[in-house]
Amino acid sequence: MPFNRKDLLGLQDLDKKEIQTIIDSVKPFKSLFTRSIKKAPALVGKTVVNLFYEPSTRTRTSFEIAAKRLSADVVNIATATSSIVKGESLIDTGKTLEAMKADIIIIRHSLAGSPEILAKNLNASIINAGDGFHEHPTQGLLDLYTIYEKKKKIEGLKILLVGDILHSRVAKSNIWALTKMGAKLRVAGPPTLIPKNITDLGVEVFYDLDEAIKGVDVVNILRIQMERQQENLFPSVHEYVELYQVTSERLANAKPDVLIMHPGPMNRGIEISSSVADSTSAVINEQVTNGIAVRMAVLYLLAAARTKQGKKHVNTN
Amino acid sequence: MADINKKIILDSKHIQLSITKLAKDILSKNIDISEIAIVGIQTRGVYLAKRLLKELLSIKKIDIEIPFGILDITLYRDDLGEMGADIPTIKDTNIPFDINAKNIILVDDVLYTGRTIRCALDVLKDYGRPKSIQLAVLIDRGYRELPIQANFVGLSYYTKEQVCVELTEVDGQDVAYCCD
Numbered sequence: 001m002p003f004n005r006k007d008l009l010g011l012q013d014l015d016k017k018e019i020q021t022i023i024d025s026v027k028p029f030k031s032l033f034t035r036s037i038k039k040a041p042a043l044v045g046k047t048v049v050n051l052f053y054e055p056s057t058r059t060r061t062s063f064e065i066a067a068k069r070l071s072a073d074v075v076n077i078a079t080a081t082s083s084i085v086k087g088e089s090l091i092d093t094g095k096t097l098e099a100m101k102a103d104i105i106i107i108r109h110s111l112a113g114s115p116e117i118l119a120k121n122l123n124a125s126i127i128n129a130g131d132g133f134h135e136h137p138t139q140g141l142l143d144l145y146t147i148y149e150k151k152k153k154i155e156g157l158k159i160l161l162v163g164d165i166l167h168s169r170v171a172k173s174n175i176w177a178l179t180k181m182g183a184k185l186r187v188a189g190p191p192t193l194i195p196k197n198i199t200d201l202g203v204e205v206f207y208d209l210d211e212a213i214k215g216v217d218v219v220n221i222l223r224i225q226m227e228r229q230q231e232n233l234f235p236s237v238h239e240y241v242e243l244y245q246v247t248s249e250r251l252a253n254a255k256p257d258v259l260i261m262h263p264g265p266m267n268r269g270i271e272i273s274s275s276v277a278d279s280t281s282a283v284i285n286e287q288v289t290n291g292i293a294v295r296m297a298v299l300y301l302l303a304a305a306r307t308k309q310g311k312k313h314v315n316t317n
Numbered sequence: 318m319a320d321i322n323k324k325i326i327l328d329s330k331h332i333q334l335s336i337t338k339l340a341k342d343i344l345s346k347n348i349d350i351s352e353i354a355i356v357g358i359q360t361r362g363v364y365l366a367k368r369l370l371k372e373l374l375s376i377k378k379i380d381i382e383i384p385f386g387i388l389d390i391t392l393y394r395d396d397l398g399e400m401g402a403d404i405p406t407i408k409d410t411n412i413p414f415d416i417n418a419k420n421i422i423l424v425d426d427v428l429y430t431g432r433t434i435r436c437a438l439d440v441l442k443d444y445g446r447p448k449s450i451q452l453a454v455l456i457d458r459g460y461r462e463l464p465i466q467a468n469f470v471g472l473s474y475y476t477k478e479q480v481c482v483e484l485t486e487v488d489g490q491d492v493a494y495c496c497d
Contacts, residue, residue: 028389028407037443040392070392300407304397 003301007119007126010135011176019144019177022297026145029300030293032069043072043303046103050076051093052129053084053109058264058288059129059139063106066295075102094118104302107131125302133167139263140173142294144181146287147218150259155182158255160212162246163222163271164193164233170263171222175201188212189244192233209244214253220261221246224271237270247273251281259283326456326474329491332484335471336365339453340372342469347420350377352448354384354419358437359408363387364486365455366424384419386412390436410440417445422469426482426493428454431465456480456493 003021011019032038048067050060060076067074084093090109097105104125107115112132119126130136148154159178165171165187178185179202187194188206199205206212213219224240234240251258260272260282268274276282327335347353350373357366370383389408423437434452441450451468459475474480481496483489 025407028392028409031410032392035444039443041439042392042394042397297407300392307397 004305005302006306007115007128008137008298008302009115009119009126009128011137011140011173011180012135014137014177014180016180019141019180022141022294022301023145023148025297025301026290026293029069029296030290032296033289033293039069039071041071042300043067043070046072046303047101048072048074048104048106048299049097049102050074050129051079051097051105051107052077053079053107053114054130056108056129058291059108059136062288062291063127063129063138063295066292067104067299069292070296070299072104072299090114090117091121094122094124098122098124103306104299125306127298127302130169132169133172134169135173135176136169137173138291138295138298139170140177141298142287142291143170143174143220143261143263144177145294146261146283146290147259149286149290150283151217154178157183157217158186158215159183159218159220160186160188160216161220161222162188162209162212162244164224164228165189165198165222166193166195166233167225167228168222174220175203179203186212186216190234190240209246210250210253213246213250216254216258218259218261219246219251219254220263221272223263223265224267226267241270245269245271245273246276248275248279251276257281261287263287324478324495325492326480326495327472327493329485331472332455332491332493335455336368336372337376339455339469339471340369340376343369343422343451343453344373344376346451346468347422350379350383351381352418352420353422354386354414354416354447355422355424356386356388356412356437356441358423358425358433359387359389359410360487361482361484362425364484365426366422367486369422369424369453384414386410386414386416388412388423388437388440390433390440393436393439395432395436412441412444415445416441416447419447421447421450422453423450424453426455426484427480428452428457428465428467428470429460429480431461431463434465435463455482 003018050063052060064074102124106127106129108129109131112134114131115126115128128137161171185203187203188209191207258281262284266272268277355366355370357363389410391405391407453469454467455471457467457470457473458480478495478497482493485491
């Protein structure tokens with residue numbers, strides 16, 4: 001299989017073939033979930049570290065479950081209670097974990113590029129679990145897989161991302177992956193929340209949600225980051241709701257079989273109406289389930305690629 | 318495609334005869350066909366298993382549903398660190414029936430070291446506790462590295478040379494040959 005990487009830092013770096021390889025590998029991992037014993041021994045003896053410098057419940061839990069279902073040993077480091085508060089540098093923390101024989105380090109950090117710094121300085125495989133406004137590649141992959149599972153293809157689909165594109169690493173990873181896979185991508189949101197040169201990436205920009213939503217196959221709704229409200233990026237939450245909340249009425253103009261996605265956590269009644277969140281078009285919980293399978297595939301592919309030391313595959317029939 | 322100079326072990330006629338032999342042997346050891354379930358090992362074991370299933374029903378001249386599953390061993394291999402650049406494509410495992418209280422006929426094309434079968438037994442163990450697991454293979458090429466044996470063998474052909482099996486469903490023709 002064409003996947004030969006030490007790290008997964010972002011979807012910008014991956015080519016179409018590599019993305020396809022990951023997507024094609026997900027199903028067998030998902031099949032494990034239907035069994036009474038949901039574990040397989042693929043990563044037995046490997047050590048996976050979750051190094052999270054930002055609060056996270058769903059992504060950290062998802063990675064932890066993914067690694068445990070592959071029988072890896074998992075260590076979680078919450079930075080608030082670790083030596084990091086004593087002033088240890090990122091690289092030193094990484095080297096310490098490597099000295100403890102960590103095979104794969106999953107890092108979330110508020111500064112873009114942190115995973116890349118670790119990747120350059122360590123032999124361990126690094127997975128980016130979100131860095132600043134930069135990328136969140138496994139979320140991008142799980143969104144891609146969810147669309148692929150439901151629509152059986154990506155190419156030619158009209159996909160709309162709504163909301164805070166500027167601060168969203170989920171949006172960035174989605175844009176890199178979906179444009180490579182041949183989707184027709186649109187973004188919609190207030191001008192202050194859409195990066196200036198985003199059209200260079202091959203996406204179409206809309207400031208009017210009703211225009212943007214016409215005829216789309218998928219709407220992926222991004223979380224309005226309430227913590228950014230002090231920055232005065234939009235006049236009021238009330239105005240945002242009026243102009244950009246995805247509602248059943250607005251969705252009437254999308255394709256009848258439109259998929260509704262949200263990376264969570266949702267602000268019901270702000271970026272998404274409750275009726276949309278609970279509608280049959282919403283695949284938000286399936287995204288969560290798929291997230292585990294996608295992360296299992298990524299962990300497996302990285303572990304397999306990192307241990308290849310020129311030994312030739314022997315036939316074992 | 319098989320090279321003309323390759324040593325043919327089974328041609329298409331003898332592959333068919335072997336499947337018929339396997340089916341008859343299986344039926345002679347499994348009186349109650351309603352307890353049988355068939356599981357093929359990815360990739361070619363799956364196609365052999367499908368043919369075997371058809372053969373069983375046609376010999377018995379009955380029309381019952383024999384539970385059928387497919388199994389991939391990739392996630393259960395113990396040589397992840399030794400596979401080199403050839404990371405095998407992970408295929409799906411789908412066993413859509415309760416394996417408890419079934420006599421599972423596990424099907425593969427070639428039996429050699431026994432390691433694939435060891436993995437397959439581990440997979441089945443995680444699905445439940447069948448009444449029995451019986452192994453049917455088209456070719457047993459000997460040279461086991463584990464204490465594993467087949468219950469039903471199409472052809473015993475002991476060789477250290479690699480054996481390749483091609484099946485019409487995937488390769489366009491039925492043939493087994495030495496492919497070193």
